[in-house]
Every structure is written in structure tokens, then in C-alpha cells.
Amino acid sequence: MDESRLRGARVRFAPSPTGYLHIGGARTALFNWLVARRYGGTFILRLEDTDRVRDVKGAREAIYEGLRWLGLDPDEGPEQGGPYGPYCQSERGEIYAHAIAELRERGAIYPCFYTREELAAQRAAAEARGEVWRYDGKYRELAPSLAKARIDRGEEHTWRLKVNAGATRYHDLVLGDSEVKNDDVEDIILVRGNGEPVYNLVVVIDDHHMRVSHVLRGADHQTNTFKQLQIYLGLGWTPPEFGHIPLILAEPPNKGKMSKRHGGATVEEYQKAGYDVEAMINWLALMGWSLDGETEVISRADLVKNFDISRIGKTGAQLNRPKLEWISGEYLRRQSPQQLAPRVARALAERGWIPAAEIDSPSARTMRITTALRERMRKDGDVAPLCTWIFTADLPFEEKAQQTLVKDPENAARLERLAAALPDALPDGEAFSELMKRVAAELGVGFGKIASPARAALTGGLSGFELVDCFHVLGATESVRRLRAGAARCRSAQSASS
RNA sequence: GGCCCCAUCGUCUAGUCAGGCCUAGGACAUCAGGUUUUCAUCCUGGUAACAGGGGUUCAAAUCCCCUUGGGGUCACCA
Numbered sequence: 001m002d003e004s005r006l007r008g009a010r011v012r013f014a015p016s017p018t019g020y021l022h023i024g025g026a027r028t029a030l031f032n033w034l035v036a037r038r039y040g041g042t043f044i045l046r047l048e049d050t051d052r053v054r055d056v057k058g059a060r061e062a063i064y065e066g067l068r069w070l071g072l073d074p075d076e077g078p079e080q081g082g083p084y085g086p087y088c089q090s091e092r093g094e095i096y097a098h099a100i101a102e103l104r105e106r107g108a109i110y111p112c113f114y115t116r117e118e119l120a121a122q123r124a125a126a127e128a129r130g131e132v133w134r135y136d137g138k139y140r141e142l143a144p145s146l147a148k149a150r151i152d153r154g155e156e157h158t159w160r161l162k163v164n165a166g167a168t169r170y171h172d173l174v175l176g177d178s179e180v181k182n183d184d185v186e187d188i189i190l191v192r193g194n195g196e197p198v199y200n201l202v203v204v205i206d207d208h209h210m211r212v213s214h215v216l217r218g219a220d221h222q223t224n225t226f227k228q229l230q231i232y233l234g235l236g237w238t239p240p241e242f243g244h245i246p247l248i249l250a251e252p253p254n255k256g257k258m259s260k261r262h263g264g265a266t267v268e269e270y271q272k273a274g275y276d277v278e279a280m281i282n283w284l285a286l287m288g289w290s291l292d293g294e295t296e297v298i299s300r301a302d303l304v305k306n307f308d309i310s311r312i313g314k315t316g317a318q319l320n321r322p323k324l325e326w327i328s329g330e331y332l333r334r335q336s337p338q339q340l341a342p343r344v345a346r347a348l349a350e351r352g353w354i355p356a357a358e359i360d361s362p363s364a365r366t367m368r369i370t371t372a373l374r375e376r377m378r379k380d381g382d383v384a385p386l387c388t389w390i391f392t393a394d395l396p397f398e399e400k401a402q403q404t405l406v407k408d409p410e411n412a413a414r415l416e417r418l419a420a421a422l423p424d425a426l427p428d429g430e431a432f433s434e435l436m437k438r439v440a441a442e443l444g445v446g447f448g449k450i451a452s453p454a455r456a457a458l459t460g461g462l463s464g465f466e467l468v469d470c471f472h473v474l475g476a477t478e479s480v481r482r483l484r485a486g487a488a489r490c491r492s493a494q495s496a497s498s
Numbered sequence: 499g500g501c502c503c504c505a506u507c508g509u510c511u512a513g514u515c516a517g518g519c520c521u522a523g524g525a526c527a528u529c530a531g532g533u534u535u536u537c538a539u540c541c542u543g544g545u546a547a548c549a550g551g552g553g554u555u556c557a558a559a560u561c562c563c564c565u566u567g568g569g570g571u572c573a574c575c576a
Contacts, residue, residue: 016576048576089576116574123573132500132572158574175503176515184501184572192574199576223502223571246504247569256569286510286525293512296525313511314503316569320510323526333539375539440535451536459537467536 274380
């Protein structure tokens, strides 16, 4: 596309504060943010908090917090202010009133005296006949003097947009040329009976006054575009460019677009699960956009450098959570143990397994756990499940671990032998290997013959850490205790079966 | 139902605008091997897609039409 037109673009993210940041909204915010950052533009946050949603408790904060976590900082918005505020629709009443007056003066809207009830009755009747209801245009041609008289009499009325015959078309930045007959746009209501403007009107007014140059939003707004284009026409304003991002679809067996009731619909869920936030950005960007079809791991900086609206796909995307798991794991593995330690410590401290003070200054053992975890965890939420065995005195045994322990009657003796061979000062690295090999040699078996039962005895499972780490994380005393307990478990199973 | 949009492996996608380099590439997931005398990581390989039908063309995943399928939207909600 013509990139020069993107330079200095003013883009916006305009969620309605429903109490959470939707995953699709987060992606929309990211794409807009990326455009602003790449082209030296401005990223605006505007809260669509008119009408009934305006008072949802903590709803604004949920949006702020979500964006903050993702690192999508607005340049202008309710919190940061800006030259075209206020940035909450609930506070922009005067601006709307002016625009409505303007619309009236230009003759772009006309009063309609149908009551809500009459409209509802018409709709019901049409539906009963199996037809699609449409506004009949009854008040469109009402003489202005007659209309004025009824208004002066105090008769409640709405104001409808006068849409002329013809067609409305525009070039969508993502979808390409799009067009609709004006008959299908209809004379929509712009001003309610109580004098308040409806959504489509305020969006136009706000985007215009906030000097928004490019509207990049979810495809669920695509049909609104035609209406809004007609409103721009009525106001005599130049519309911005529009681009519609295909929606994120729910995973089967659910159908349709992602909504709150589907798992994974809110950003908060991912934050709580402890996914790496940079991985999250990476994953979000790859949902509906691609650099070249090859690149899977791409940093935020490279995203800013390369993001291109013309490479946004046209097809809806299902959430691909296993891929997020993978990407997040990739990012975690690239971090140094020092970087990773605080989040591991936090997860352990939350369980009460280690003191909270370790979040700032992790102990040697926590560092060891972190190093072992680095190759295994994909998100913070994995830490606790992967470490339960360390901090559980009365270890539950997985079925397979139990089998491994029991299947060879010699295991009891081997574990005892290993326990006896362990010095109080546990050897590390090569020295540990030497010790294991020596014990194995003395028993006349291979390394594996003692490693597997040892892991089972130590962890109660088959997939713990590297063996040497298992020992060190537990310490000599506990290790010996568990080896002996394992031996006992083995013996009792033997006597029970014989 | 009307209108709008979309259609490549199970999933995310490259390729489509400028038809031939595509016996369709990558990644996740999955399966099978290998490395690690343990776990994880890692490496190698396999299974797997152009929705269907008509055109146009020397040539179509790519262009056109129809069908089918999916999604969105049709409030004095946002």
C-alpha cells in the first residue's frame, strides 16, 4: 500500500468498558499500536462508555491493566490526556450536541415520530409475514412546518439520517473494494427520543474531532462502515481510511466469534496463566498477520519494524493455543536463569513453598530449580505443577512411577545401596556422575537401572528434572529418606504380590 | 431471511493482486526414529490441504461465474 499515507497516522483503539479486555480487542489494539509505532503516528485510546455500559465497576481499569501488561501504551487517552479530549464518550456530550445541530442545519437528518412501540409492532408484523422489516420512510417527506409544529407541541421524536439513492463504496485497507446499495443502508436513527446520539454517530464525531486518519477495527464493524460513511457525507466531513481485521473465532464445538463465555476470551486469563508477555504479543500478531509465512518467532521491535497492513489476512482465525504454549516456551528458554528466577520464585512463594523475600534475592536452591525449569516450563503456571514433588513430604506416586519402582525386585536393594553411598555433601556435575557410575558398577548394572527407580523414588513420577538436580534440590537428607521410602515401597509391593 | 465479507494440511499460515519457478512451502499439534546409559531440550523423518462444478488460457491454488460451506451484520446496544 501507499506507505506515505501512513506516516504520522492517527489510529485508535475504542473498546467499550465491559469489565475485561477481549482477546480480539487486544489484537486490534496491537495492530493499531504497531501502525502508530512503525509510522511515527499516534495511538489513541478512547472509551466507548455511553449509555448503559458507563458504570461497570472497574471496567475501565480492566482495559488499562490489560493494555499496560501487553505494553501497548496509548499516546492519548483517558489516563494520559491529549489535545483532543476528553477521551471518554460519556464526557463528550457538548461536542455531540454541536454536531447534531450541524446535522439539522444541513438538513441531513429529519425528525421521525414513530414511537418505539409502533416500530416494534411493525417489526413483529413483518416477521409474522415472513418478511424483513424496513423503515417505511413515512416521515422523510413530512413538511418542515408540520414537523416543527409537532416538535413545538413537545411530541417525542427521533432524528433519522437522510440517505439518498445510490451506492456507498469504499476501499478497505484489508478487504479491498466494498460496496452496498444505499437502500440497504436505510435511514437509520441517529438521535434518540431523549436527544442522545447513537453509537454510529458518536464514532464518526469522535474519529473526526480526534483527527483519526485510519480506522483499523474488527470485521464485526464492517457493515457499520457504510452507515458511518453516510454520516460523514451528511456532516460534510472527509472520512478516514478503514480497514477491517477478520475476527477471532471460537474453538469447536463452539461457533462464531469469541465471546466471554468461551475459554481464552479475556487477556486476563493469559496474564494469570503466566504466559510470557512478549510471546503473547508474538502470538497475537501472528493471528491474522504474517511476515513471510516462515517467521514464527518475532520480537516486538521487529514487529514494529515490519508490520504491514497489506499483509493482514482476510480469513477468520481460530485461537491456536498450543502454538502460544510453544512460543511462550521459546521465549522463556531464551531468558537467562537470572531473568527467570524472580517469576519462578514468585510462583513458588505463592504456594508458600519458599519465602517471598526470594523473589528479590533467590536462594541457590531456587536458582537451581530455575535452571532446571527453564527447559521445561512454558508459562509461570507450569512452575507449581512441575515442582510439587519437591515440596511434598508425603509424595503421591504416579501409576507409571509405581510400576517402574516395583517391576524389578532388585530395585529395593539398589535404592538402599545408592542411599548408603550418598555423602552429606552431595557431589555435583561430573563428580555426581562418577558416584552414580561407581554405584552402578558395584551393583553390576547400567546407569539406567538405577536412574529410573531413583527418579521414581525421588519425584513420584517419571519426568522430573535431570537426576543430579533432583538430588540437589531435595538435599542429601531428604534424598536419602526418599530413596529408603522408595525401597520400602518396592519391598512391600513385592511381598504383597508373592 | 436481506445485505456485507471470506474459503490452502486438524490449527495458524506462505503462495492469489502482477497465471508457468507449486508433483503447494513453513510452523504448531500428532506419529515414528535418533541424541541424552535418566528427564527435558535438541535432531531426523512420516501422515496431512488448494471445498465442489463450470468456464477463460498453451498453462489456474492463482482470473471469471455458479453452488456449497463459514463468519459478520440487520435495535431509540456498543
